[in-house]
Amino acid sequence: MKTIENEVMDVSDSLERAGVSFKGQRVLVTGGAGFLGSWVCDVLVRQGAAVTCIDNLTSGQLGNIEHLIKGEGFTYLNHDISEPIYFDSKFDTVFHMASRASPFEFAEHPIQILKANTLGIWVALGVAKEHGARFFYTSTSEVYGNPDPQFVPTPETYFGNVNSVGPRGCYDEAKRAGEAFVTAYNTQHGLDTRMVRIFNTYGPRMRSDDIYGRVVPRFIEQALKGKPITIFGDGNQTRSFTYITDQVEGILKLAGVEGLQNPVVNIGNNVEISVLQLAEAVISLTDSKSELSFHPLPIDDPDRRCPDISRAKELLGWKPKVGLEDGLRRFIEYMR
Numbered sequence: 001m002k003t004i005e006n007e008v009m010d011v012s013d014s015l016e017r018a019g020v021s022f023k024g025q026r027v028l029v030t031g032g033a034g035f036l037g038s039w040v041c042d043v044l045v046r047q048g049a050a051v052t053c054i055d056n057l058t059s060g061q062l063g064n065i066e067h068l069i070k071g072e073g074f075t076y077l078n079h080d081i082s083e084p085i086y087f088d089s090k091f092d093t094v095f096h097m098a099s100r101a102s103p104f105e106f107a108e109h110p111i112q113i114l115k116a117n118t119l120g121i122w123v124a125l126g127v128a129k130e131h132g133a134r135f136f137y138t139s140t141s142e143v144y145g146n147p148d149p150q151f152v153p154t155p156e157t158y159f160g161n162v163n164s165v166g167p168r169g170c171y172d173e174a175k176r177a178g179e180a181f182v183t184a185y186n187t188q189h190g191l192d193t194r195m196v197r198i199f200n201t202y203g204p205r206m207r208s209d210d211i212y213g214r215v216v217p218r219f220i221e222q223a224l225k226g227k228p229i230t231i232f233g234d235g236n237q238t239r240s241f242t243y244i245t246d247q248v249e250g251i252l253k254l255a256g257v258e259g260l261q262n263p264v265v266n267i268g269n270n271v272e273i274s275v276l277q278l279a280e281a282v283i284s285l286t287d288s289k290s291e292l293s294f295h296p297l298p299i300d301d302p303d304r305r306c307p308d309i310s311r312a313k314e315l316l317g318w319k320p321k322v323g324l325e326d327g328l329r330r331f332i333e334y335m336r
């Protein structure tokens with residue numbers, strides 16, 4: 001089994017072969033104690049960047065970054081990025097990744113989510129503007145809402161179909177506002193900005209508890225414990241699942257290559273499968289006796305999710321390397 005450390009080294013080496021390196025940079029990462037943020041911090045530190053991580057641990061875990069805190073080149077600040085913060089020495093790149101991201105949290109914490117992607121992005125953009133730093137924002141496939149089927153696979157040019165007053169509005173509209181903030185700082189202040197629209201990403205460090213659990217870790221946890229696999233609706237809704245190392249490599253390529261002008265790029269695996277197929281794959285790979293248990297479909301749950309990744313291929317030479325079965329095996333091994 002590959003350890004997280006080995007996987008981080010692989011991503012870092014692959015980036016270096018592609019000419020992308022953050023060596024010697026000072027980098028700020030908001031949300032760096034989260035699932036994706038901690039992997040980004042790991043690769044940046046591995047490449048020789050000095051990383052400052054801001055996180056208020058609302059959905060992240062100190063355990064994700066404890067090894068970095070103990071090592072060199074990493075500083076952790078417990079701070080809510082919706083509140084102002086100032087730094088004396090300058091950053092070269094700012095990653096704004098702070099935001100709760102699980103649909104289970106949309107009902108419990110809608111205001112925090114809106115604040116992190118509006119007030120929070122405004123604070124983070126202010127730091128980047130003051131320092132003349134490059135700014136990177138983790139947006140989401142959720143900006144597409146429930147896409148018209150003729151726009152699946154979905155290209156970045158699709159404007160979306162979002163219900164601003166529905167239960168997902170706090171997240172989807174917050175991210176759309178975040179993208180507008182980034183674009184405004186690029187237009188008005190000439191800031192070097194980049195945005196990724198992340199499609200469902202899974203892998204080690206993702207939380208699997210009931211409150212937070214997103215579909216892949218939830219299914220694995222249920223399968224490993226022989227509990228019923230909870231499927232919302234009939235399970236025919238589709239998703240496209242990206243293994244963490246592919247996502248982090250895509251993010252850091254987009255953040256690191258030169259000469260881009262406020263690009264917004266889908267990063268996701270373009271193999272579309274149904275939630276039912278995912279459940280069957282997890283049951284088979286864990287050799288589980290779990291049965292399927294069907295529950296009402298949440299309001300505004302998207303019918304289909306699949307990225308058009310032509311832009312990522314063209315601008316970054318990026319495409320996913322880890323197939324679903326391989327990625328699930330790695331994650332199952334980790335969760336065991």
Ligand SMILES: NC(=O)c1ccc[n+]([C@@H]2O[C@H](COP(=O)([O-])OP(=O)(O)OC[C@H]3O[C@@H](n4cnc5c(N)ncnc54)[C@H](O)[C@@H]3O)[C@@H](O)[C@H]2O)c1
Nearest residue numbers: 031033034035036056057058059060080081098099198201
């Ligand atoms: N994982 C995915 O599949 C996915 C998909 C689309 C977009 N994203 C985006 O990627 C980013 C990271 O997502 P993740 O999956 O790692 O989620 P996560 O919940 O694991 O990480 C988010 C981190 O942000 C921190 N945070 C939240 N609000 C904060 C605030 N106000 N101030 C400081 N820290 C705060 C949390 O404590 C957590 O550590 C988010 O912006 C999310 O919207 C993730």
